[in-house]
Structure formats: structure tokens, C-alpha cells
Amino acid sequence: MDLIKIDFQLLGTDISPSEISKITGIIPSVALMRGERNKARDLPRQNIWSVQSQIESDEVSDHWRGLQDRLHGNQDVIRQIAETGIARLSIIIKGGIRVPSIQIPVEMSAFAGYVGAVIDIDQLQA
Numbered sequence: 001m002d003l004i005k006i007d008f009q010l011l012g013t014d015i016s017p018s019e020i021s022k023i024t025g026i027i028p029s030v031a032l033m034r035g036e037r038n039k040a041r042d043l044p045r046q047n048i049w050s051v052q053s054q055i056e057s058d059e060v061s062d063h064w065r066g067l068q069d070r071l072h073g074n075q076d077v078i079r080q081i082a083e084t085g086i087a088r089l090s091i092i093i094k095g096g097i098r099v100p101s102i103q104i105p106v107e108m109s110a111f112a113g114y115v116g117a118v119i120d121i122d123q124l125q126a
Contacts, residue, residue, distance in 0.1 A: 005092045006053040006063040012046035013085030024074040079115040087117035
């Protein structure tokens, strides 16, 4: 069961999602320019570059380890890019009967602080 996922996002930055991928060498989970999904409705309403965890675990620390390896070597450039938009680190809890204990690893909060990312905990209802 895939109960938890972590999603690191750079939103509304001056640098395009494709350029962020080139600069960091990271293949994102989502890379969309403003209006790319639906021009008439201007969706998304801002550029989105996102990297999501891909493991099955209900431990935030397990998900963070996988993302940390991809993001850590790029934290200086990510910080610079984030200054032109919004950085968000979301812990996504998928709906279900049991909500696991959410413990944010020190390394995760340190990364979020360094790049200026808010930490968002979001429970999706079934």
C-alpha cells in the first residue's frame, strides 16, 4: 500500500521547468509551464517542477532518503532558483483508515530551511 509520498516542488519560478531539469540533471516527476495543461483556463496557473518519492513505505524517513540523494547535491542551485518563486516540500498522506505518525527527519527540515521551502502536510481523502 502506498500510504505516504513526498513531493518537492518549485513553483512559479523565473526559470522554466525544462531549464531546472537541465541545470540540476534531475528528471522530474512533473514539469509543466504555466497554461500548458489547459491554455483556455490557464492551467496550471504557474510553472511547476516537481520530484516525488517512488517507494512503498509509511515512513517519511524512507521516502526522504530516496529524495535526498537526488536533491542534496543540487541544494545550492535549488536555493537560488527557489528565491524566484516558491519551494514546497509536501508530505502527502493518502486516505485510509490509519494515519501514520508523521516524524520529519532532521535532514529533511534542514534541507527545507536551507532552500527556503515550506513543509506542507496534506491528507488526501478517499
